[in-house]
Amino acid sequence: MSKKLFVMLSMMAILMLATPVFAQGEPAAAAAAGVNWVAITSGFAMAIAAGLAALGQGKIAAAACEGLARNPAARAGIQLAMILGLAFVESLVLFTLVVVFAKVVK
Amino acid sequence: MHQLPFTELLNHLFAGPVTALLTALGLHPTHPTAPIPDHVAMQVLVFGLLIVFFVAVRASLSVENPGALQHIMEGVYNMMDAQSEEIIGHDNKRYLSYLITLGLFILSCNLLGLVPFFETPTGVPVVPLGCAVVTWFFYQFHGLRANGFGYIKHFIGPVWWLAPLMFVIEVCSHLARMMSLTIRLFANMFAGDMVTLVFFSLVPIGLPVIFLGLHFGVSLIQTYIFVLLTMVYLGEATAHEH
Numbered sequence: 001m002s003k004k005l006f007v008m009l010s011m012m013a014i015l016m017l018a019t020p021v022f023a024q025g026e027p028a029a030a031a032a033a034g035v036n037w038v039a040i041t042s043g044f045a046m047a048i049a050a051g052l053a054a055l056g057q058g059k060i061a062a063a064a065c066e067g068l069a070r071n072p073a074a075r076a077g078i079q080l081a082m083i084l085g086l087a088f089v090e091s092l093v094l095f096t097l098v099v100v101f102a103k104v105v106k
Numbered sequence: 107m108h109q110l111p112f113t114e115l116l117n118h119l120f121a122g123p124v125t126a127l128l129t130a131l132g133l134h135p136t137h138p139t140a141p142i143p144d145h146v147a148m149q150v151l152v153f154g155l156l157i158v159f160f161v162a163v164r165a166s167l168s169v170e171n172p173g174a175l176q177h178i179m180e181g182v183y184n185m186m187d188a189q190s191e192e193i194i195g196h197d198n199k200r201y202l203s204y205l206i207t208l209g210l211f212i213l214s215c216n217l218l219g220l221v222p223f224f225e226t227p228t229g230v231p232v233v234p235l236g237c238a239v240v241t242w243f244f245y246q247f248h249g250l251r252a253n254g255f256g257y258i259k260h261f262i263g264p265v266w267w268l269a270p271l272m273f274v275i276e277v278c279s280h281l282a283r284m285m286s287l288t289i290r291l292f293a294n295m296f297a298g299d300m301v302t303l304v305f306f307s308l309v310p311i312g313l314p315v316i317f318l319g320l321h322f323g324v325s326l327i328q329t330y331i332f333v334l335l336t337m338v339y340l341g342e343a344t345a346h347e348h
Contacts, residue, residue, distance in 0.1 A: 080334075087331040091286060094293030 049096035113147035216325030238287035249343030
């Protein structure tokens with residue numbers, strides 16, 4: 001088909017893909033008076049923060065082990081860098097904990 | 107109102123003068139008979155113990171026959187000297203007194219929580235905030251002293267046409283250092299207490315000892331991290347562009 005027709009049909013197809021936008025108009029169902037969103041959210045927040053931090057710290061420790069295995073004479077510097085790195089990642093998790101406490105105590 | 111025994115002692119002795127001083131400054135304590143809170147009393151105790159320790163070391167100094175206290179203090183001094191020489195460079199001796207005092211103070215505060223009938227002053231947000239604010243002003247002062255007006259070059263960044271953006275980013279980053287030092291120390295100490303309490307409520311005998319051991323280890327590491335970061339900031343601030 002000609003190029004103009006192709007462009008017009010593609011635009012119509014894209015416009016039809018936008019129809020889900022019209023579906024979100026209905027109001028959210030009224031939550032029961034006792035749903036404690038703060039508790040649920042803070043649980044998930046701490047879990048996600050701790051999990052991702054564990055992954056990061058695992059990478060740090062693995063790199064430190066490998067560096068130490070390759071060059072045991074550099075132990076002081078490698079150990080210093082590892083401890084510093086672990087403390088930085090841990091402090092991010094603790095920031096999350098502080099936010100959780102701030103929201104829980106309000 | 108629940109107070110520790112040492113706080114009760116201090117309040118019993120000094121409640122009158124302290125309340126008078128506070129009202130003279132325009133502050134009104136909630137309990138005029140007990141104006142000194144627990145964490146201030148604990149800090150006073152740490153201050154007293156450190157002064158006694160330093161005086162004892164000074165009094166027992168001897169070249170031919172060094173005692174145990176002298177060995178301890180020499181060990182602390184040598185460790186800080188070696189670490190700060192590595193990080194800051196050749197000019198580290200002028201910062202050593204502050205770094206050693208800060209390290210010993212934070213270590214004593216952290217470890218005081220392990221003793222029964224005492225609490226950790228660094229487990230209250232204001233105490234690590236005080237340490238962090240003093241440290242921040244300390245390294246900014248030394249940065250200005252070492253570089254003069256050229257200290258502003260640390261905030262500019264590598265190229266002149268990024269300077270406005272880099273200045274804002276660097277200022278925010280420096281201010282965030284105060285916050286991160288505070289929250290790192292406070293949250294580690296507070297979380298140690300929380301976790302011990304949680305496991306104490308689950309298994310009252312035996313198991314919480316493991317978490318007291320964790321608190322002990324975390325106290326040492328967090329003190330080391332605080333002092334290490336102070337050295338890193340000092341080294342960065344006083345770096346001369348050769």
